[in-house]
Amino acid sequence: MSAGEQRARKPRADVQRNRAALLETAQRHFLQHGVGTSLEAVAKEAGVGPGTLYRHFPTREALLAAVLQTRSEELVARQADIEQLGDPAEALEQWLRAMEEYFSAFSGLPDPLMAAARAQEPDNPLTIPCHILITATDQYVRAAQLAGRVRASVRGHDLFLAACSVAWIKGTGTEEEPLDRLRTLIASGYRQQDPQA
Amino acid sequence: MSAGEQRARKPRADVQRNRAALLETAQRHFLQHGVGTSLEAVAKEAGVGPGTLYRHFPTREALLAAVLQTRSEELVARQADIEQLGDPAEALEQWLRAMEEYFSAFSGLPDPLMAAARAQEPDNPLTIPCHILITATDQYVRAAQLAGRVRASVRGHDLFLAACSVAWIKGTGTEEEPLDRLRTLIASGYRQQDPQA
DNA sequence: AACGTGTACGGAGGCAGCATCCGTTTTGAT
DNA sequence: ATCAAAACGGATGCTGCCTCCGTACACGTT
Known part of the structure; x- marks a missing residue:
């Protein structure tokens, strides 16, 4: 098993769901308020805590890039x-x-x-x-x-x-x-x- | 007297002193940290309270312009x-x-x-x-x-x-x-x- | 020199946003 | 059904903005 480097476990459902919600919301906020928009607001509107946002996207640039x-x-x-x-x-x-x-x-x-x-x-x-x-x-x-x-x-x-x-x-x-x-x-x-x- | 619109009283000494100190400090901070520099830091280093800074220059732009x-x-x-x-x-x-x-x-x-x-x-x-x-x-x-x-x-x-x-x-x-x-x-x-x- | 007035001071305080940390919950595997 | 790992999320501490108001000071007057 050590040979196969893929074969992690299946990605969790909530991870994908949250990531998608964050991206969708972030795009709207970037569009409306520019790249300087409040990340806290994005997290709240996406229905997740700030911690979740920062875990998915450690920096503003990471979110932007995504x-x-x-x-x-x-x-x-x-x-x-x-x-x-x-x-x-x-x-x-x-x-x-x-x-x-x-x-x-x-x-x-x-x-x-x-x-x-x-x-x-x-x-x-x-x-x-x-x-x-x-x-x-x-x-x-x-x-x-x-x-x-x-x-x-x-x-x-x-x-x-x-x-x-x-x-x-x-x-x-x-x-x-x-x-x-x-x-x-x-x-x-x-x-x-x-x-x- | 109502006719003369200048003739306010002589400007106070501390006003001029503070204004000069603020401008001098602000210039240094703008040079070192850009226009987004902390106004609070400028005030502190100029030796005045934030209130004084904002009374002299109500907005960042006003300070910048000066x-x-x-x-x-x-x-x-x-x-x-x-x-x-x-x-x-x-x-x-x-x-x-x-x-x-x-x-x-x-x-x-x-x-x-x-x-x-x-x-x-x-x-x-x-x-x-x-x-x-x-x-x-x-x-x-x-x-x-x-x-x-x-x-x-x-x-x-x-x-x-x-x-x-x-x-x-x-x-x-x-x-x-x-x-x-x-x-x-x-x-x-x-x-x-x-x-x- | 002392006084009184009005002007200016300055810091406390309320607010918003950032970024982190950790106890709790959820999820998928067994 | 159980378990361990993974992810959640909010409380938290911090920085900076800007305002408000009790206090102190400077200036003109007596």
């Missing part, structure tokens, strides 16, 4: 659509928008995201998703560069930062119009002007 | 230097950097700044400084546009947002190198390419 899991998968799913676009410049554009939407899922999300992205803290549960995003962005950038549609000096990381910025500004309550102008400004910054003059 | 006063004046002073540059494109560039430094004075500063900029809350003591900055930026932008050095579609407000973003990212602890690439990206976004091809 709630974001669904959305991460949506993002991955979108990649398939994007990649069969053919046009790498268009693909990059759409990818950036998709990422921005992901960052804007909850108000205040960009802050913990940046903290995780910067981090050599492998214990931060948001770190891995962040690095995945940066790497993915870099690939779209390289493809568009090979097609001569993006300046050579641009890196994926730069556009990750840019998308994060836009999401941050969005989260502060700025209207869509100035946001759109900012997006345009950034796009003008990374796009390669056509060689035809 | 502490920023000095730096605002430095910014205005810089404008003189900048304006006698002659080159409007260079002037804009320097102005943006000056603004960015101002926004980066304390970690976390961009958040209350954005909240104030968006606001029709005239009671927010940061609102006025923000609008002054936006207006000033717009003037530099217009000047550079007249010289054909900046795209026509750009507005001062856009670059205000951009500078704020960069400062925000800086405040999250990102290193200088990616920051510089982001600045370059943004600059490429607003600059008008020379008509000579």
Whole structure:
């Protein structure tokens, strides 16, 4: 028996039930009140004690990461659509928008995201998703560069930062119009002007 | 006497002393711990009770605005230097950097700044400084546009947002190198390419 | 120099949120 | 039916926010 490392006992029913209730409630609260919402309130509304919440999700980031899991998968799913676009410049554009939407899922999300992205803290549960995003962005950038549609000096990381910025500004309550102008400004910054003059 | 509306009595000595001590201490704490620092700690270290702090500065923003006063004046002073540059494109560039430094004075500063900029809350003591900055930026932008050095579609407000973003990212602890690439990206976004091809 | 008044002080106190710890309950296995 | 492990949950201690009000002090007056 020591050889089989799975074969733990079946996960308890209440554990799954509580976890699901917590995730569901947490998502609602993050949506309504931003990432800074009261965890105590989440626990209470989910019908569990604070201890249970903290046992399932030791930190706010852990809860956040778990709630974001669904959305991460949506993002991955979108990649398939994007990649069969053919046009790498268009693909990059759409990818950036998709990422921005992901960052804007909850108000205040960009802050913990940046903290995780910067981090050599492998214990931060948001770190891995962040690095995945940066790497993915870099690939779209390289493809568009090979097609001569993006300046050579641009890196994926730069556009990750840019998308994060836009999401941050969005989260502060700025209207869509100035946001759109900012997006345009950034796009003008990374796009390669056509060689035809 | 009802006609003269000034002519209150001379301001008390302890008031001035406490105010000065609070500002000095608050600045240190904002520098070391960011804008979210404990006001209770500030009061204690300044040698006053919490009540005194809140009487002088009813909100965190009020304290912040008062502490920023000095730096605002430095910014205005810089404008003189900048304006006698002659080159409007260079002037804009320097102005943006000056603004960015101002926004980066304390970690976390961009958040209350954005909240104030968006606001029709005239009671927010940061609102006025923000609008002054936006207006000033717009003037530099217009000047550079007249010289054909900046795209026509750009507005001062856009670059205000951009500078704020960069400062925000800086405040999250990102290193200088990616920051510089982001600045370059943004600059490429607003600059008008020379008509000579 | 002493006084009186009004202004400012400051700390106690109520509240909210975080995070932990441990006695009790629930759950699945035997 | 019984048992041990696992999970629960709330009481608890802590930090920080902000207010309220009895007290002390500074200033103008006599």
